[in-house]
Amino acid sequence: MNHWLFKSEPETFGIDDLAARADRTEPWDGVRNYQVRNMLRDDIRPGDRIFFYHSNCKVPGVVGLAEVASPPRPDPTAFDPEAKYFDPKSDPDRPRWYLVDVRYIRHLKRTITLAELKQYADGPLEDLPLVRKGNRLSIMPLTETQWNFILALE
Template identity: 50%
Template sequence: MKSEPDEASIDHLAHAAHHTLPWTGVRNYQARNFMRDMMQVGDGVLFYHSSCPEPGIAGLAEVSSTAYPDPTQFDKKSPYFDPKSSQETPRWLLVDVVFKKKIPLIPLAALREHEELKDMRVLARGNRLSITPVSEAEWRFIIKRLA
């Protein structure tokens, strides 16, 4: 799961109440569907810092809720407000994410060096999804070899 560290970094997560943050602001249908259809409580999360001086995996977290409506879509003062959404038929969902651990940054360039990770969705050419699946093999490799 990608986040801009200016907005929500691994340190923010570590210091949040209950070490938990709602993953607000996803406004892409594919990313939303991953949360809705594929994520379960207890799933591992690679916390990725994007759009920053050192992009890469900065920590480990866990999904701690199933998907539910993102309240910011109803908030006129929020940058994530969506006038086309309604309480009755919410368009955007989120999951809660709980902190597990901070790790020495695994830079994007390091991820790209490993043959084992060449098919990682987040590394695919032109990928713009902020949430992408990680295979079992990719997860194990990152945890054992890089984290």
Template identity: 55%
Template sequence: MSTRKRYWMMKSEPDAFSIDDLERVGTEPWNGVRNYQARNFMRDGMRVGDGVMLYHSNCKVPGIAGLATVASAAYPDSTQFDPKSHYHDPKATPETPRWFLVDVAFERKLKRLIPLEEIKQHTDELGEGFALTAKGSRLSVFPVTAAQWKLLLSLE
């Protein structure tokens, strides 16, 4: 398997957890993801050192806010076992965990937020399958190709 670094997009609502929060804490277990496709990308696709773009969703100006790196291999999300947690999953047990996460480490804020509105102007280059701009897509963790990464960063 290739050892080349992979790239990812991860969404977060800035009211809940923003790039500034990530800068403050340095490294964060990316808990609370409860979508199988997103889980699979974290569990099966991510490796330490991979590049991450942090996207601010469900806010006044949605867009890409900063860069981070994958800082751990995937491991079970402990909030699934906690009955008091909003993310509790009664069907998950430590013996058979259902949800996995990775640690995400702050790298830098972008010089400016790249608004979704601008990203949409490059749909042709990004491709119709790009999850950020694909109609109806709500996926919160998904891969970004090297070419997409380069293009998006050129908008900074």
């Protein structure tokens, strides 16, 4: 089982939105970055654990736990001309973009803020892209050690 951090803007789709969904599950659509696509397609598997992270908001940080609830499959929003993330270069015979379903597990008791995580940028979290300057990955892997370290801060 692998560990991941998924970013989402709470004003668009936050942890409360996920918890309110039917089956507490939502397709993680709209990824349009090749590095992230490769992770979705090749490395992210059902049962993997997810830190749900709120970005682009007042207090960015890890706010909850979720899990991967499906194998990867083509992102249907890429085929839909009406969709915000429509990509004419992706077609069902040769899909360019992928997604997985994400299922809510629980809220953290408190937000573990980015500011707090950055305190460990020269220590236990030095290899975590999240705390490095200029990182723009919306999904990133964590080692089990990084995962356990962050969760222990709760």
